[in-house]
């Protein structure tokens with residue numbers, strides 16, 4: 531884990547804050563407006579990005595005990611993620627190898643095996659086929675070759691990544707490009723899940739643009755975050771994964787314990803790691819982690835997935851807290867989490883839903899990303915690169 535990198539970023543930010551500058555992108559980027567609503571384009575993005583690259587499908591704390599499993603449906607793929615008795619996580623497709631029935635209902639549970647509700651075939655916690663009802667009628671069917679379809683999985687930094695393509699040649703480690711070592715500074719393994727909820731939103735890229743955009747903060751969120759909040763952003767990229775942070779953050783945004791300290795004035799070595807971790811950490815293609823302070827140090831982790839059509843997405847919001855809150859802190863955490871629901875649903879996503887209607891009229895040819903919106907530029911360039919990349923070229927795209 532490199533605290534040094536965090537210190538370096540903080541020093542760069544301090545210099546920009548002093549000079550009143552940010553690092554600008556080289557040029558303005560224009561992307562076709564239809565990239566946001568064209569159905570074929572959207573299907574290609576799902577196929578080439580969501581069904582081909584590692585996705586964040588959970589956090590370690592959701593599955594903390596042996597036998598714990600979750601069964602989400604992710605871009606049309608039914609998945610099971612479980613923790614086995616050796617505490618190792620597995621991911622499978624939730625598809626019985628007899629005739630394809632779902633083994634478990636969507637949701638959460640705890641079990642050390644999976645018995646198909648259709649004809650009763652049974653699989654152990656590692657997905658091996660261990661029982662066929664009326665076995666004799668299946669001749670010499672090799673059980674070893676008929677286990678559940680196993681998906682690549684990595685558990686890093688208290689976060690669970692799964693690749694939906696079971697034949698993927700892209701190691702999740704390569705895809706992360708060391709970004710997980712930065713995220714490890716949060717120590718999410720030890721955090722507390724306060725609450726979760728799901729929000730419906732606009733096109734996944736419309737929504738994701740918002741997570742990379744600080745430019746809108748004092749305008750769209752003037753009534754909620756206020757007009758004093760900075761609209762300037764620095765972007766630090768590990769391939770497509772980007773940290774977004776304003777160089778001129780309000781000192782109160784870093785003051786988790788309300789000590790009244792202006793951390794920008796401390797020698798960098800004395801700044802606590804948690805303060806160096808503030809801002810927004812995005813994980814391509816669909817996660818944002820933003821620090822807050824409601825009820826104690828906490829983050830809003832948002833996991834975004836495309837919905838049923840180009841104009842729809844779903845966001846699972848997790849409110850994670852560094853420490854389990856007491857009664858008073860609970861109230862504060864609830865207030866903060868409700869506030870964030872309002873901000874995202876009524877301000878960000880409400881704006882996104884109207885915006886995409888405007889785009890879909892076809893009257894606007896392109897969308898602009900200014901030199902101050904470098905994060906959005908990096909994001910869209912990666913999306914384009916990835917949808918055009920052949921499977922065999924993926925590994926090269928994520929060379930360290």
Ligand code: FES
Pocket residue numbers: 626627628629630631646647648649650651
């Ligand atoms: S489909 Fe699962 S046992 Fe038949």
Ligand SMILES: [Fe+2]
Pocket residue numbers: 740746747750751878
């Ligand atoms: Fe916003």
